[in-house]
Amino acid sequence: MGKRILIIQGHPDPEGVHYGHALAEAYAGAAREAGHEVEILPVAKLEFGILRTQQEWTRGEAAPDIQKAQAAIARADHLVLIYPLWLGSMPALVKGFLEQTLRPGFAVGHPDKPGHYAKLLKGKSARIVVTMGMPAFIYRWFFRAHSLKSLERNVLKFCGIKPIRESLIGMVEGSAAHRENWLEKMRTLGRMAA
16 A cells, blocks of 8 residues: 655745646656555645744644645655745745644644643654755755755654655756756655655
8 A cells, every 4th residue: 555645835836837846746646656645735825824923833723724734744644845945945935834834733742841842743754855056965065954954853853754855956947857857756756655
């Protein structure tokens, strides 16, 4: 039996015409052919506001689209988060989505004492796919992949998600052969649900 995979499409443009969308479709198509159940969640098409207080995060009611996203995350065995690198990090829409979705009571338990949260998303794995204009090794080695490390350690692992793997795709505006090579890599990952 295959895995249940949720692809969280984090490109802020709802038109669906970017390379990240093609990567998601390549992964999804190959995963379905391999017998996995796949759902794609386009963050750009969801309606939700920005959290402004701790009270909103800990006790506020999630918007209907966020509740649906939480249900999709709960069903999934494996999460694939795809987004472009903007200003050295994820787009603000993706950050807002994660803040809204990964709330106490869903992703982490309400703390029994300050700073101690139960990890409620244990048993799920993830792959983070980040596209960027610069060479990926520059982001990884010169910039130390700071935002990616923060997402892995301070968000996903905090909720109990592991293992977490990553695909950093640099020079996305480069040659057609380079882009096709990455589409094929995504198909391979989709078949393996990795």
